[in-house]
Amino acid sequence: MKYVLALDQGTTSSRAVLFDRDGQIKAMAQKEFQQIYPQAGWVEHDPEEIWSSQLQVAKEIIDCVDKKDILTIGIANQRETTVMWDKTTGKTIYNAIVWQDRRTAYMTDQLKIDGLEQIFQTKTGLVLDPYFSGTKVKWILENIEGARAKAEQGKLAFGTVDSWLVWNLTGGRRHITDVTNASRTLLYNIHELDWDNVLLDILNIPKSVLPEVQPSSAVYGSTISNLFGSEIPISGIAGDQQAALFGQNCIEPGMVKNTYGTGCFMLMNTGGKLVKSGNNLLTTIAWQLSDKVEYALEGSVFVGGAVVQWLRDGLGIIESSSEIEYVASQVNETDGVYLVPAFSGLGAPHWDPHARGTIVGMTRGTTHAHIARAALEAIAYQSFDLLKAMEADSGIKLKQLRVDGGAAVNNLLMQFQADLLGVPVIRPK
Structure with missing residues (x-):
């Protein structure tokens, strides 16, 4: 072998x-x-x-x-x-x-x-x-x-x-x-x-x-x-x-993948066409095989799964990253709590290196479960912004989103992402 x-x-x-x-x-x-x-x-x-x-x-x-x-x-x-x-x-x-x-x-x-x-x-x-x-x-x-x-x-x-x-x-x-x-x-x-x-x-x-x-x-x-x-x-x-885009078999123009890792990185294959973004996305090289170059539109979120690490290491409200889904599922909604994880500024489509993280909407009734759910939803909201910018730039309406990365195993996050986008979210088998 x-x-x-x-x-x-x-x-x-x-x-x-x-x-x-x-x-x-x-x-x-x-x-x-x-x-x-x-x-x-x-x-x-x-x-x-x-x-x-x-x-x-x-x-x-x-x-x-x-x-x-x-x-x-x-x-x-x-x-x-x-x-x-x-x-x-x-x-x-x-x-x-x-x-x-x-x-x-x-x-x-x-x-x-x-x-x-x-x-x-x-x-x-x-x-x-x-x-x-x-x-x-x-x-x-x-x-x-x-x-x-x-x-x-x-x-x-x-x-x-x-x-x-x-x-x-x-x-x-x-x-x-x-x-x-x-x-x-x-x-x-x-x-x-x-x-x-x-x-x-x-x-x-x-x-x-x-x-x-x-x-x-x-x-x-x-x-x-x-x-x-x-x-x-x-x-x-x-x-x-780019390796993830290729590995997800997004080899045709208009196909999109999102990787939920430390950050979130959404790429759309644009084929041999170099699409200039009007919505603060990046135009980048997807890959070059022999003499043929293919391009992609990309949106980069600096803090994706890293917000879960912060809940574990910074706040101590979970002991391991795998606990986040269970803790967040203890409540049906955030009760108005929103978390903006701008720990390293904000990436696409805002590109503000001076932005900093914030949590708003807390009351005396806010629990660690509300904060955990708000953290997961923040990942999905940031990805939503990327997708809408991508659709506007390309003129292509997304039919499905292929996903990978450590946070893609989180059923609560993936379902919320699908509901927010209104399209199927497809995980690799």
């Missing part, structure tokens, strides 16, 4: 899954890693822990089969999260700045004041927001001692998490990414399919730090033999949300 090894590097954990030729799961392993919050609005990961956790779970499941039976490796990764490392030593110069991080809001505010928002949106399909990698790179170059000088000398590498993994998997032989990840940086021209010199100049980022860009399906290199006992080709990379 031959297998494909999938590496899924996410915001809170690293997973490895072994698939057979029929797409059936042979083995799976997962390891959580530390979330670092140096100060309000900042979110970081230790890049070495990202790598070590991903390597650990990969080795764990590779040991389940004959190594020679693993044909290839594919990577799906948390997008926008920014890693910079020394090309000579392979050591990072700072923690990974996570996609949720808001520290560069002052940069994006200034770019807007300078009248540059339109040029970024036209070239990249993105809005000016701290979410994306470009201003994170600029922050590191301007704030970490010696970073600017190393970058100017061509000694520094930037990459999203996929690039960091491939660098380590190949023993530093390949500095590379795919088009889906490149399209999330604020630096990549999605029309010309190349890094954009004008945008690099605006942000004062040397081109030498950037990885080579390849299609989503390509041979990016092979693992060094001392990692897994043999060299295994790496032949697929996609940002996690």
Whole structure:
């Protein structure tokens, strides 16, 4: 039997899954890693822990089969999260700045004041927001001692998490990414399919730090033999949300999926047509297979399932995330309680990095069950906003919503989402 090894590097954990030729799961392993919050609005990961956790779970499941039976490796990764490392030593110069991080809001505010928002949106399909990698790179170059000088000398590498993994998997032989990840940086021209010199100049980022860009399906290199006992080709990379769109078989224009993970990410396949949003959505690359590029409209919610983690870790009203459905179902409605989980600002369609979370409508009769239900409903309400913006931009009325992610197992949430949207919500079998 031959297998494909999938590496899924996410915001809170690293997973490895072994698939057979029929797409059936042979083995799976997962390891959580530390979330670092140096100060309000900042979110970081230790890049070495990202790598070590991903390597650990990969080795764990590779040991389940004959190594020679693993044909290839594919990577799906948390997008926008920014890693910079020394090309000579392979050591990072700072923690990974996570996609949720808001520290560069002052940069994006200034770019807007300078009248540059339109040029970024036209070239990249993105809005000016701290979410994306470009201003994170600029922050590191301007704030970490010696970073600017190393970058100017061509000694520094930037990459999203996929690039960091491939660098380590190949023993530093390949500095590379795919088009889906490149399209999330604020630096990549999605029309010309190349890094954009004008945008690099605006942000004062040397081109030498950037990885080579390849299609989503390509041979990016092979693992060094001392990692897994043999060299295994790496032949697929996609940002996690584009990978989910493809995995949900949303391969025709107008098909939509929503992932309920740490955040919520709704993508609509627009085929070969690059649709410019008039409702504050993102235009992004869905994937590139050979020479054919397909595009998507995307709406990003920064806090989805993370609000459940907050109820557990911040408020302590549940002991585990799985309890949320039971607790929320103890009441039939929120009794006027609304929760806006703007812990990291608001994403689409509002794009307000300065917004903060709030709970309103509480009375002496409000219980932890009302707050739990309001938290779940907040996830659905935010997704509702995305879908309506998507329908307005595309002119396509949604017939069904395909869903995945950890929170998609929550029956109460999925039923409320279906009722709110007025369409069937379809979970994968």
